[in-house]
Amino acid sequence: MGRRFEPELNQSTSKKQKIEFDAEDKISCLPDDVLVSILSCLPIKVAATTSLLSRRWRMVWTFVPRLEFDASSTFLKIRNKTHGFMRTDKFIDSEKVGFINLVNHFVELYPLPCIEEFRICFDLNRSHKPDIDKWVKFVFEKKAKRVEFDFARLVGLYPLKRSLYTLCPLSLGLPSSVPLTSLVLKWVDVSDQVLDNFLSNSPFLECLCVQRSRTLVHVRVAGPSLHLKSLEISGCPNLRSLQLHATNLLTLKYFGPQIEIPFENVPNLTTLSIGDYPYPPPARKLGRILTFFPQLQKLALYIEDVKGLQRRRREFPPMSQLKQMELRVSASDLDSLLFLASWLDACPSLHRLDLDWMWIRFNATRRIKKGRTIVHHSLKTVEMTGFVGETVDTELCMFLMESVIFLEKIVVDPNPAYTKGGPYENMDIDPISALAVRKRVEHLKSKYDFGDKLVII
Template identity: 35%
Template sequence: MKRKRPTFQVENNGKRRRRKCWDEYNKLDRISALPDDILVYLVSRLPLKEAVATSVLSRRWQNVGLSTKTLRFDAVDFSVYNNFRRYWPDRPEEFIEQESWKYINWVNHVLQQHRGKHVEEFRVSFCLDGRFSSSINRWIQFAMENRVEMLELDFYPEAFLRFGFEDYKFPHKLLGICIPSLGSCGYNIGFKSLKVLQIRHVGVTGEVLEYFLSSCPLLERLSVSYTQDLVNLRVIGPSIALKYLVIKDCDNLKSIEIRDVNIVSFIYYGYRSTNLVISNVPLLTEVSVSKETWKKEFIRDFFTQCCLCNIEILKLHIHGASYDEYPALPLLASLKHLELQVVANYNRALHHLYTFLKSSPYLLRLVLKLQLLQGGPSCPEIGDIKKAPDCPHNHLKVVEIAGFRAHLSGVEHVMYLIKNVASLEKIVIDPVRRWRYPPNGVNRPATELNKEVEARYHASQNLKPKIPATIEYVCL
């Protein structure tokens, strides 16, 4: 017998759908009743494409959606960006050119429609170079005229390197400055509202950055990465508002001088030729320095030229550094957190620990990032770890050994600390070398994963049994 169609279920489902639509309409109606300022605030928290899409809801929402205060033109949000790797092997130059112009047209279209008078954040991130200067200049001028607070120019032209294109050069005229050495004066516009500036793969000189610092009274955060034009940088004067400075991978940078400023944090990743000078910085509490150098005198020169008397967090990459038999480092009485990236199988590696423990009597947390080297003409002397003098320490509580490997040098580092640190409460063993595989060590090759498995087993067999029961042992 043929069954009847359950019409009541269809009717009920239809009612539910109509009810849901009606509820959504009521929600939108209630939201639309809010003042414009609140609506603009809410829309500005949406991704850019979603914020602009709200403009189709009604005439009022058109004004709201096109007045968003957050303009993030990220490459990952660009509709055709996902095809980049697919077409890259066949016609790289043609494809990059095509995608770059599509990205530029997208940005231009949004900016032409934008109706706001104030921009909190303006970010452009795509593979662009100097050929697109005229468009990029207009974007920067737009950001200035809309009193931008956070400006990020992230151009990553690694794909252009094989074609010989140059980085985009920052237009110093737009700063409203006059630099005689550059032969031109500016338009007197300025970035009076700018608080954060981040630039990557942008041609910018030390003179331009210094004028930025002096001409932007609210600029507190400055980050500069991968620029070939930066040779010398001076951050000097109490009138400078800068609190956080990051300089990374500027190949031609010879010197950085930071003096008489209220800077709080300084991060530097660079090369052997850069000379660092830091003095009269009473508020400086965090310093991170990673230099790709094998210069043995690095530690001595660093502490001679940099006054770090109030430092609380210190991170140093000291692969090639070595010490005299009795090194004299300054007293770091405020230091609470220390990270050292060291060569674990260097025959005087334990002297690294002795030196820093002695100069940091109130240290609470120590992180050792261990690197094992196999020898070679540029490597420091490698062999059996030589015994270091005892250095009793009464405040250190937590020790983390990152990049631990199945090698006795790692065990010797831990045993030295257990012997000398009476206050030790916790030891963390982490075989993952997260500093080599950001973010957080993901996408590591199979060979690296195998070494990590071997390291965990080595730690369980050769280290864990030697740790006293009063100390917590954690292996990640």
């Protein structure tokens, strides 16, 4: 049995009173560690409202080892009240004040000496430095293991010169050695020196993610004692070099300027993501990069130069262990993805293919081509988001149906991939466009005998 926390019941409380209390409320009879485990599954704001249930519950929520403040859903509220992306600064500022006060309230009341996880997700910047400094100090004094600061803008366009919060723990008088296992920084400026200090003085760090930092220039991820297993460096526009020497690294995600990366020094990667808008990987180098990783099990690529890959279709190296491939494709109806026949040939164990279409509209079109015949035995599922049913995606569907022996289904979704897992998730595309795509899918199923293997969601 775990401990019981009864802040309002002192030693003089009679046994009869406790029996009556327990008889009325079986859940309240559970030990604190069980109640805390239950509350840990709830958003922290919801968990805190349980303090209103009774005296027994008044302080239980304060023992939850995770503080997660994700206000991305607030985006929908702001969007609805401000007519889309036409911002009302006064309303947005009031939301920020409320959010900051909420976080400060929880931080000031938290009684435990340590915390497992601390996560902030809201539109904040340098103007909120005093409050964010307070949270950073709290995180490191409480010896947090998993930390995420995500200050991405939720409403409107990103200004070119947006002032970002600068993370500098040492200036706050915090210890250099920390028990971090995961550190995620999004839309936070962090210097080369600070990042190097984290890597050097966090012996248990396994996951590091930095997105949109403008102060990163020369990143060094190296060292014999480095235990890092997952690394993401994305959208850092001033990055000039990335030095890698991490034999334990299993997952690498790099979206950024085209720089020379010593991929040979991360020999044990099983997952690689490279390139995204506006940082596509150069088609001429893609084959050479992939030769370092014959053991990859998952590969994610952003493809902008479709014609360049068509010319180099035979440069895709053998990848016998690859199980999953994710492609974000920027293409027009004049392009063709039939070069994927060579890629499938090189990946005999591939069982899932995900395609996210980014359409470039032209008034011109072309006839459907027939790809070269191949036979693939492992691919089971293909999912296409942003599907429009034009020549290029229809052509690919036909090729897959003819070439993949045990294909179970092709799932097509007219909604673009950026809607997944975010505030847009329940917002469908224009109903007229969705209806047109659905009609095209039904036409394909009847004309080319796709049957139940072609599914629209």
